[in-house]
Amino acid sequence: MFYHDLYLLLGHVHTTPNRYRLQIQEMQRVEWPTEEMGSQPCKVQPWGAHTAPRGVDAPYIWLIRAVFLYKMAEGSREQAAPGSTDSEEDSPNMIVYRKIEDIVTRIQDEKAGGVSIRTVKSFLSKIPSVVSGADIVQWLMKNLNIEDPAEAIHLGSLIAANGYIFPISDHVLTLKDDGTLYRFQSPYFWPSNCWEPENTDYAIYLCKRTMQNKARLELADYEAENLARLQRAFARKWEFIFMQAEAQVKIDRKKDKAERKILDSQERAFWDVHRPVPGCVNTTEMDIRKCRREKNPHRVKKSVYGVPDDGQSQPSPVHVSSQPARKPTREDVQKEISFLNIQLDRHCMKVSKVADSLMSYTEQFMEYDPLASVVEPSNPWISDDATFWDMDACKDPNQQRVKKWGFSLEEALKDPAGRDMFLKFLESEFSSENPGKIFWLAVQDLKRRPLQEVASRAQEIWQEFLAEGAPSSINLDSHSYERTSHNLKDPGRYSYEDAQEHIFKLMKSDSYARFLRSNIYQDLLLARKKPPADPEQGRRTSLEKFTRSVGKSLTGKRLTGLMQSS
The missing domain is CATH 1.10.10.10 (Winged helix-like DNA-binding domain superfamily/Winged helix DNA-binding domain)
Structure with missing residues (x-):
C-alpha cells in the first residue's frame, strides 16, 4: 500500500510543469541523509513549510517528501536483502x-x-x-x-x-x-x-483512519494504544508519516463510494491479519523449524534407522566439493560392514503388525476407558454417585478388576489385590519362584525409597537374596548376576534392574500361566460372574415347602379318619 501510493505520487511528478521539474533537479543537488530518519542525527533537518530548500515551493513540499521517503525505503530494502529474489515459494x-x-x-x-x-x-x-x-x-x-x-x-x-x-x-x-x-x-x-509490512506502514494506516471522520473507520482501543506507541517510537519522523497519510486520504477521496467502502474493509482485514487483536493468534508467524529447513534445504536427512538418507536426487552444485572423493580404505569398509550388521540385528516390525497390535490393545481395554465407553459405576467426580468409592474401599475385587489380571502379568502386579492373590498362589504351591516374587517386590520398594535410604536398602536386598548363603536365594543367570554386582559398587535405585527383569520373565513364562489356570483365580472370576441370589425367591421357596408339608399332613389325617369311620 505504501509503495503503491508512492508510485501514484511519482506519476504526478512527470506531469508537473517545467518549473517544478527544475525544482526536482534542484532537489537532487541537495545533501540528502543516507541513514534512516531518526536513527542518527542528519546533516539536513526535516523540512517544514518554512524550511524548504531554496527554489522549492512550499505547496509541493508533500510531493518531494514522498519521493524522499520512497528513495530511502528502496535503499533500505536493497541493503537489507542484497541479491535476494522475491520468490513466492520462500x-x-x-x-x-x-x-x-x-x-x-x-x-x-x-x-x-x-x-x-x-x-x-x-x-x-x-x-x-x-x-x-x-x-x-x-x-x-x-x-x-x-x-x-x-x-x-x-x-x-x-x-x-x-x-x-x-x-x-x-x-x-x-x-x-x-x-x-x-x-x-x-x-x-x-x-x-509474502507481505512483511513494517511498523511505518502500520503507523500510516492508523494515522489515515484518524483523519477520516467516519464511524466505520474509528480506531478500536488496542489500535489507539498502538498508534500512541508508534508515535512515540517514530517521533523524529512523524511528520513524514503524517504527510504520507494525508496523501493517501486525498487519493482515496477520488474513488467511488462503494469502491472506497470495499477497499477500506479489505485494508482493515489485512492489518487484522498482520497486527491481530490482542488474544488472537498471529497466523503470519513462521515456525522456526520450517525457517531453518528453508535456510538449509540441502542438509542431509537422517532416516529412521540411523542411515543417512541422501535420496535419489543429486546434490546441489553449490554444495559439491571441488576436491575428488578419496577411495574408501579397508578400515572404512570394515566400519560400514559392522554398521550394516548392527542394522540387520535391529528388531523391525511392519506397520501393519503395529497397527494390529494397537487395535487389539484398544479393543481389550475399551471397557476400562471412560472416554471410549460408559464405565460402571460412573465417575464420582462427575456424578453424585459414590458407588465407585465404596467398591474401591471394599477388600473383595469386582469382576472388572479380576478380569484385568488376565490381560498380562503387569496388570496383575499393578493391582494390590492382584499382587496379594498371586503371592498367595505361589505360597500354596511351595513354588521356587516365591522368593523371586518377594525379590521383585523388594526392588519395587527400593525405587520408591528416599535417597538417603537407597544405599543401605540395596545392601540389605543383596544380603537377603543374592549373597552367598542368603536365606532367600534366587536363581539368576551369570550375566545378570555380574551386572548387578557391578552396579552395587555405586548403589542406586536401579542397581537391580537387570535382575528384576530376569525374575519377571521367569514369573511371566511359568508361574503366571499356572496362576491363570489355578482354582484360586478361576473360582474368584466365576464367583464374580454369578448373579446374586434373589432373597424373595428363597422366601417363596420356603413358603411353598411349608404349605406342601402342611397339605400332606392334613391329607393323611383325612384319609385315616375316613378309614376308621368305614
Whole structure:
C-alpha cells in the first residue's frame, strides 16, 4: 500500500510543469541523509513549510517528501536483502496458502456452483459484495464432503484467520454459522504475496483512519494504544508519516463510494491479519523449524534407522566439493560392514503388525476407558454417585478388576489385590519362584525409597537374596548376576534392574500361566460372574415347602379318619 501510493505520487511528478521539474533537479543537488530518519542525527533537518530548500515551493513540499521517503525505503530494502529474489515459494506456508486459495476461488465462482455475492440493503445504506456465514458453511459441507457442521466452521475459521475472508464489522477473524456478513479479500492482500509490512506502514494506516471522520473507520482501543506507541517510537519522523497519510486520504477521496467502502474493509482485514487483536493468534508467524529447513534445504536427512538418507536426487552444485572423493580404505569398509550388521540385528516390525497390535490393545481395554465407553459405576467426580468409592474401599475385587489380571502379568502386579492373590498362589504351591516374587517386590520398594535410604536398602536386598548363603536365594543367570554386582559398587535405585527383569520373565513364562489356570483365580472370576441370589425367591421357596408339608399332613389325617369311620 505504501509503495503503491508512492508510485501514484511519482506519476504526478512527470506531469508537473517545467518549473517544478527544475525544482526536482534542484532537489537532487541537495545533501540528502543516507541513514534512516531518526536513527542518527542528519546533516539536513526535516523540512517544514518554512524550511524548504531554496527554489522549492512550499505547496509541493508533500510531493518531494514522498519521493524522499520512497528513495530511502528502496535503499533500505536493497541493503537489507542484497541479491535476494522475491520468490513466492520462500514462505514455508506456501503449500497451505495454495490450498486455501483454491477453495476460495471455487467459493467465489458463481458459475461453477459457488456462493452468490450480493449487495445487502439496510436502513438508508447498502452493503456491497457480501455473503453470509451460513452460506459459506453450507458450501463447505456440500462441496468438500464434510458431514459435521463443527468441522466446516473450523475449516472456515482457519481460512478467515489467514485473511482470505473476513467479517465486515468485527476485528476478530472467525467464521460463524449465522447471518453475519463476510467479504472476500482482494488477491492483492493475500498472504501468498509474502507481505512483511513494517511498523511505518502500520503507523500510516492508523494515522489515515484518524483523519477520516467516519464511524466505520474509528480506531478500536488496542489500535489507539498502538498508534500512541508508534508515535512515540517514530517521533523524529512523524511528520513524514503524517504527510504520507494525508496523501493517501486525498487519493482515496477520488474513488467511488462503494469502491472506497470495499477497499477500506479489505485494508482493515489485512492489518487484522498482520497486527491481530490482542488474544488472537498471529497466523503470519513462521515456525522456526520450517525457517531453518528453508535456510538449509540441502542438509542431509537422517532416516529412521540411523542411515543417512541422501535420496535419489543429486546434490546441489553449490554444495559439491571441488576436491575428488578419496577411495574408501579397508578400515572404512570394515566400519560400514559392522554398521550394516548392527542394522540387520535391529528388531523391525511392519506397520501393519503395529497397527494390529494397537487395535487389539484398544479393543481389550475399551471397557476400562471412560472416554471410549460408559464405565460402571460412573465417575464420582462427575456424578453424585459414590458407588465407585465404596467398591474401591471394599477388600473383595469386582469382576472388572479380576478380569484385568488376565490381560498380562503387569496388570496383575499393578493391582494390590492382584499382587496379594498371586503371592498367595505361589505360597500354596511351595513354588521356587516365591522368593523371586518377594525379590521383585523388594526392588519395587527400593525405587520408591528416599535417597538417603537407597544405599543401605540395596545392601540389605543383596544380603537377603543374592549373597552367598542368603536365606532367600534366587536363581539368576551369570550375566545378570555380574551386572548387578557391578552396579552395587555405586548403589542406586536401579542397581537391580537387570535382575528384576530376569525374575519377571521367569514369573511371566511359568508361574503366571499356572496362576491363570489355578482354582484360586478361576473360582474368584466365576464367583464374580454369578448373579446374586434373589432373597424373595428363597422366601417363596420356603413358603411353598411349608404349605406342601402342611397339605400332606392334613391329607393323611383325612384319609385315616375316613378309614376308621368305614
